[in-house]
Amino acid sequence: MRYINLLITLLLTTTIFSQTNSKKYLDSLPNTIENQFVKTYKKSGSYQVYKVIKKTSFLKLQENIIDSVKALKKDIEEKQNVINTHEKTITELNNKIEGLNNNLNTAIGKEDKIAFIGIQLTKTSYNTIVWGIILGLLVGLFFFIFQFKNSLSATKKAKKDLSEVEEEFELHRKKAIEREQKLRRQLQDEINKQRGI
Numbered sequence: 001m002r003y004i005n006l007l008i009t010l011l012l013t014t015t016i017f018s019q020t021n022s023k024k025y026l027d028s029l030p031n032t033i034e035n036q037f038v039k040t041y042k043k044s045g046s047y048q049v050y051k052v053i054k055k056t057s058f059l060k061l062q063e064n065i066i067d068s069v070k071a072l073k074k075d076i077e078e079k080q081n082v083i084n085t086h087e088k089t090i091t092e093l094n095n096k097i098e099g100l101n102n103n104l105n106t107a108i109g110k111e112d113k114i115a116f117i118g119i120q121l122t123k124t125s126y127n128t129i130v131w132g133i134i135l136g137l138l139v140g141l142f143f144f145i146f147q148f149k150n151s152l153s154a155t156k157k158a159k160k161d162l163s164e165v166e167e168e169f170e171l172h173r174k175k176a177i178e179r180e181q182k183l184r185r186q187l188q189d190e191i192n193k194q195r196g197i
Contacts, residue, residue, distance in 0.1 A: 040057050040058070040061050043057060114126045
């Protein structure tokens with residue numbers, strides 16, 4: 001009998017100890033919805049094939065589930081707001097990128113073109129026109145320098161010829177004056193001769 005008492009005591013102690021350990025284990029589980037279902041199930045009693053749950057445990061489980069669902073909904077709303085904000089920011093950034101790309105393409109187009117007398121020209125056309133104008137001006141300059149030199153030499157020749165003609169004219173004038181004076185003397189001599197006769 002002593003063995004039976006010892007065995008019963010041992011079984012009761014083991015059962016109480018296992019129930020205590022089981023209760024501590026259940027209490028140590030994180031407070032998730034799944035663990036709350038496990039705790040409620042383990043703490044419930046059995047009746048034939050059914051589990052009997054205390055109303056307070058059920059109401060507490062229901063309240064916890066509703067709170068969890070509300071928290072999840074709030075978390076979902078907050079995350080959706082963050083997603084919406086990020087999508088809006090992404091859209092704005094994409095619009096800015098598109099605008100910057102358009103500005104860049106316009107700037108590149110303007111860089112490749114030059115406005116000359118109100119006409120948009122490519123750089124090559126502009127360079128061709130400018131160098132054509134420069135060459136035209138240089139040709140004109142050389143032409144005018146050549147004409148100036150020709151005119152200068154013609155002017156010098158004309159001045160030299162004029163100087164020679166003036167000298168000849170002066171010489172001719174002196175000779176003409178001398179002839180005239182000679183003729184006057186002769187005339188005066190003849191007049192004197194005629195009077196003296």
